[in-house]
Amino acid sequence: DPFAGDPPRHPGLRISSRKPFNAETPAELLTERFLTPNELFFTRNHLPVPAVDPGSYRLRVEGPEGRVLSLSLSELRSRFPKHEVTATLQCAGNRRSEMSRVRPVKGLAWDIGAIGTARWGGARLRDVLLHAGFGEERDGEWHVCFEGLDADPGGAPYGASIPYGRAVSAGADVLLAYEMNGEELPRDHGFPVRVVVPGVVGARSVKWLGRVAVSAAESPSHWQQNDYKGFSPCVDWDSVDYSSAPAIQELPVQSAITHPRPGAAVPPGELTVKGYAWSGGGRDVVRVDVSLDGGRTWSVASLAGERAAPGRAWAWRLWELRAPVPAGAQLEIVCKAVDRSYNVQPDTVGPIWNLRGVLSNAWHRVPVTVTR
Ligand code: MTE
Ligand code: MO
Incomplete structure (x- = not known):
């Protein structure tokens, strides 16, 4: 072996x-x-x-x-x-x-x-x-x-x-x-x-x-x-x-929701949504938008940590959004990040599908149920 x-x-x-x-x-x-x-x-x-x-x-x-x-x-x-x-x-x-x-x-x-x-x-x-x-x-x-x-x-x-x-x-x-x-x-x-x-x-x-x-x-x-x-x-x-095709070097802008997880049941009241955001080439993430209704309405998440030197933002930003959620609601939580060059993530993954499954950076979507 x-x-x-x-x-x-x-x-x-x-x-x-x-x-x-x-x-x-x-x-x-x-x-x-x-x-x-x-x-x-x-x-x-x-x-x-x-x-x-x-x-x-x-x-x-x-x-x-x-x-x-x-x-x-x-x-x-x-x-x-x-x-x-x-x-x-x-x-x-x-x-x-x-x-x-x-x-x-x-x-x-x-x-x-x-x-x-x-x-x-x-x-x-x-x-x-x-x-x-x-x-x-x-x-x-x-x-x-x-x-x-x-x-x-x-x-x-x-x-x-x-x-x-x-x-x-x-x-x-x-x-x-x-x-x-x-x-x-x-x-x-x-x-x-x-x-x-x-x-x-x-x-x-x-x-x-x-x-x-x-x-x-x-x-x-x-x-x-x-x-x-x-x-x-x-x-x-x-x-x-x-x-x-050229070999991948710098990666495109990326973000994902780490909490809650897809399919989770969360209690009514205040929900904290957490995640990460990062972009390649040292381009800093300037904003993360979060939606609780599948992308119809948006809020701006707060970014933790320090802003890096321009062009040398090598590390991710962790982000958080607190929002009230009503009992019994079905949420589709979505996040999308914007980098220094105003690059954005595509809204769905279908049009960026590729046979090796690389560069998967569409809006991250997390369906969640709010309990009664
Ligand atoms: N280097 C060697 N020698 N062998 C490998 O298999 N995998 C590469 C890279 N360097 C690899 C390697 C790939 S595809 C990635 S994503 C990163 O290492 C992962 O680094 P990590 O395992 O420390 O997270
Ligand atoms: Mo990799």
Whole structure:
């Protein structure tokens, strides 16, 4: 069993597959805290968790003109300043189960919990690339490719890439992280070193990082080339051409209701609706609208937490709305967020349906009964 060496997991996680291990944070726990506790943070593994010995671990960074940098964990910690970033990671497939209710899709049946927020600590990728001999600018199109130490039975590692400009940008805050919420990275989240690309789909934040290379082409990995792309609802498995669509990087604006849960019965009086909202690319969420009647009338939710520096809003906003609800009412609670660029969420999921069930960000709708 290639998964026999996987680490133990918290029993509170909602499991969507055991081998490889995939599990999400239960919705009601998502907004209990601004920072998601490590043991409850969603886990998205495509392969067995590699056993990495921190003493012999080396990160291979391929510099210009064939020069290779090999960094031990202690060198990564001591040679580069530690930088900390609070960032939300979201899987491209978060909320896929709503999409598969329209028509079946291929992928894990995530509810709203394939998202979480942590305080990540590590070296800036920028500092490591500059140390390896790369410059701030590079003419032409370049990509920084990452390889994990996890590999499929044929030996192909998990891999992904991001554009060079994002990788070297000081403002993009891309990390080679060795800490998560003040602790060393847990094994499921990439011990000893992972990439964290704030504002970008989780798939590019490569865990168990083994190799960094700069290339004129995007990562040749299956997960960069033939997965994690969006398509029209008219595209099916016979007609799909993965080379025709760009790899997902920055994610669209997203929000969801964590409390109450669909189908719940709530007492009459004052109801507190809670949820999260986030947008990709560092665009801050400027407003969350909530409706209790399926979108006919709206109220503005209050956003908790601090506003981030412009263009660097990497973390979600938790929000809350208190409203009186009459005995016996049938509510359809809806939320929708607006980001700094005035991007909004689509009202229904049908028109954004796609065969892989990614980018599912329609208004979140939660039917609830008020008891008598
Ligand atoms: N990195 C490696 N090496 N292997 C993986 O399977 N999964 C990716 C990304 N990095 C993955 C990986 C995907 S699709 C997501 S959404 C995030 O890791 C999830 O990170 P987490 O498990 O720490 O939440
Ligand atoms: Mo993902």
